[in-house]
Amino acid sequence: MLKNMLKATAFATTLALATGSFYTHAFAETVYNRGAAAEAETVDPHKTSTTYEADIIRDLFQGLVMHDQKTNLIPGAAESWTVSDDGTVYTFKLRKGGLWSDGTPVTADDFVYSFHRLEDPATAAEYASMLYPVKGAEDFNTKKGKAEDMGVKAIDANTLEVTLKAPTPYFLEMLTHQATYPVNKASIDKLGADWIKPGKLVSNGAYTLAEWVPNDHLKMVKNPKFWDAASVKLDVVNYIPTEDRSSAMKRFEAGELDSYGDLPTEQLADLKAKFGDQVRVGPYLGTYYYAVKTDKAPWDNVELRNAISMAIDRDFLAEKVWQNSMLPGYSMVPPGIEGYTPSLAKYADMPQIDREDAAKKILEKLGYTPEHPLKMEIRYNTSENHKNTAVAIQEQLKPLGVEVTLLNTDT
Incomplete structure (x- = not known):
């Protein structure tokens, strides 16, 4: 769950x-x-x-x-x-x-x-x-x-x-x-x-x-x-x-930085073409997630939270937003920890369209539709990558009756 x-x-x-x-x-x-x-x-x-x-x-x-x-x-x-x-x-x-x-x-x-x-x-x-x-x-x-x-x-x-x-x-x-x-x-x-x-x-x-x-x-x-x-x-x-990834790329090119641990993913292809093997994509043990405040209704309803989680298209986020620099995730614990096999979400093997249908039914049962949307706020850290992720999720949830507002906060 x-x-x-x-x-x-x-x-x-x-x-x-x-x-x-x-x-x-x-x-x-x-x-x-x-x-x-x-x-x-x-x-x-x-x-x-x-x-x-x-x-x-x-x-x-x-x-x-x-x-x-x-x-x-x-x-x-x-x-x-x-x-x-x-x-x-x-x-x-x-x-x-x-x-x-x-x-x-x-x-x-x-x-x-x-x-x-x-x-x-x-x-x-x-x-x-x-x-x-x-x-x-x-x-x-x-x-x-x-x-x-x-x-x-x-x-x-x-x-x-x-x-x-x-x-x-x-x-x-x-x-x-x-x-x-x-x-x-x-x-x-x-x-x-x-x-x-x-x-x-x-x-x-x-x-x-x-x-x-x-x-x-x-x-x-x-x-x-x-x-x-x-x-x-x-x-x-x-x-x-240097929080701004694009600014960091300019500082790298100017010789002010010898390395930088993150890139604006929308520029990844151009950066690879420009810098060649200086751009490296390597394994990283971690999980990118949104934490949900559950102390107030309606977010204290686990069925609602699961519906939102099901509706998010992780494959799209990984492939299009993050340019395959991430893998779709269905567990808080990432793969790669010796001696531990993560437990996956029950819907991990479901096709995305089936997940969205299931999420829509739950939301409708709870009274949420495009005409009577669920209000939701996503707060994201300062960076183009985080903003693009939040915007993509905003668009994914809108057809299901979830009205998402975005708020940029400091890292």
């Missing part, structure tokens, strides 16, 4: 300069100007809420495990781990050379503190559920338990034991999410909310935070204390927010 209108994101369109383009001449400082489609709201791993922040946080911090360039799971802050025979106890061995950017060691206690902080209701973490498989985590987060009841324990300075409430084959994959990354307790205790400010933030990743000018740029510099600093080839990474 779906509450939302779904479209699973299968690919990400990216504009990038060819390998080696960031280098000017031998021994020069290497700078990467990375375009972003939105401004980060925070660099606190436990208060993150967007993918734009995730890119930055992954450069500043490192979790227990991480992905390589082919999304294979590899060691991160933990150099190895073992799993009990019943699949519920994970024992991580941290790197003995792992340091925070202030030179202090990264310890198992740092992860215990960080996991507790993520689940603490006072943190109000939007991604607290990433640790719900851990014993006692959900109870603590929902004020039904205590931090000390969580299945997280430091055996010694370099050994972390995590106990799950049930076997969870994809648990290690969940630990690649930025919300599970460690933070420095001493820094937070000393500075409070100011701990994330440039020049003050203590992190354990490949970079440290040097500057942050809102709506202009966020500058990170190589962290000499990072355990694998010798492998970090870029000296400086600048994240440059």
Whole structure:
């Protein structure tokens, strides 16, 4: 039973300069100007809420495990781990050379503190559920338990034991999410909310935070204390927010941006012709969806919500609006998660015309027709792609008696 209108994101369109383009001449400082489609709201791993922040946080911090360039799971802050025979106890061995950017060691206690902080209701973490498989985590987060009841324990300075409430084959994959990354307790205790400010933030990743000018740029510099600093080839990474995709293309062409992680899909064919293999479409694990407010009538009616969801032509959106840079989606969980098979909507195998007929009957039963339309508002983030998606859905629902108004909001 779906509450939302779904479209699973299968690919990400990216504009990038060819390998080696960031280098000017031998021994020069290497700078990467990375375009972003939105401004980060925070660099606190436990208060993150967007993918734009995730890119930055992954450069500043490192979790227990991480992905390589082919999304294979590899060691991160933990150099190895073992799993009990019943699949519920994970024992991580941290790197003995792992340091925070202030030179202090990264310890198992740092992860215990960080996991507790993520689940603490006072943190109000939007991604607290990433640790719900851990014993006692959900109870603590929902004020039904205590931090000390969580299945997280430091055996010694370099050994972390995590106990799950049930076997969870994809648990290690969940630990690649930025919300599970460690933070420095001493820094937070000393500075409070100011701990994330440039020049003050203590992190354990490949970079440290040097500057942050809102709506202009966020500058990170190589962290000499990072355990694998010798492998970090870029000296400086600048994240440059540019919401308007067309403007970003102009900045790329002018050499102001070295890459950009999104493209105006209506220009995709022209951009491919112009930039050739600099335009890349690659896999992206995520789901594009509209959340529905269900606290008031008529949207508290699940039958109504299902009718709206059925009526949306995902194939058209994927092929025409997103130029095949996405796949039609029928589950909140996208394909590609090892150990998990998503449950699909019951109407996933129905032809689109049959879905529309079924949706129309439901709407008519509930009293909605083109003559007496259902009022609906779609709010979309600033971008041509989001606007085009909303407009397409507006047109798809109109013949069924749904009058859609559109409202552009900030990202």
